Amino acid sequence: xxxxxxxxxxxxxxxxxxxxxxxxxxxxxxxxxxxxxxxxxxxxxxxxxxxxxxxxxxxxxxxxxxxxxxxxxxxxxxxxxxxxxxxxxxxxxxxxxxxxxxxxxxxxxxxxxx
DNA sequence: AGTATGACTCATC
DNA sequence: AGATGAGCCATAC
Numbered sequence: 001x002x003x004x005x006x007x008x009x010x011x012x013x014x015x016x017x018x019x020x021x022x023x024x025x026x027x028x029x030x031x032x033x034x035x036x037x038x039x040x041x042x043x044x045x046x047x048x049x050x051x052x053x054x055x056x057x058x059x060x061x062x063x064x065x066x067x068x069x070x071x072x073x074x075x076x077x078x079x080x081x082x083x084x085x086x087x088x089x090x091x092x093x094x095x096x097x098x099x100x101x102x103x104x105x106x107x108x109x110x111x112x113x114x
Numbered sequence: 115a116g117t118a119t120g121a122c123t124c125a126t127c
Numbered sequence: 128a129g130a131t132g133a134g135c136c137a138t139a140c
Contacts, residue, residue, distance in 0.1 A: 050120095
């Protein structure tokens with residue numbers, strides 16, 4: 001058996017982890033990758049989000065490990081994500097999220113058994 | 115096949 | 128707290 005798992009499966013796992021993040025909270029790419037079972041591939045997570053055109057995907061809740069917006073400050077995505085996060089009650093300061101991550105909650109939500 | 119780039123992360127200054 | 132350099136992985140040329 002070479003690889004029985006299709007590519008979409010891995011991507012779907014990332015999307016699931018992203019969707020598991022509750023509103024008003026944020027998670028880092030590394031955290032998502034880790035919960036998805038592919039630690040060390042934060043970059044890949046970002047690529048998946050960019051590739052995915054799922055309107056129900058709260059990609060705006062995903063930020064860098066420093067809590068900073070991943071997009072360039074002069075990009076539309078930056079403003080959009082910032083605005084969306086604020087709309088969910090997240091405090092943002094100069095393009096940076098002023099709030100702890102939801103990694104712990106994410107764990108419980110993703111496993112869904114808690 | 116090798117180089118360059120990116121919604122990244124970590125260690126160090 | 129912000130800036131710099133090196134590491135890592137996948138895609139594009």
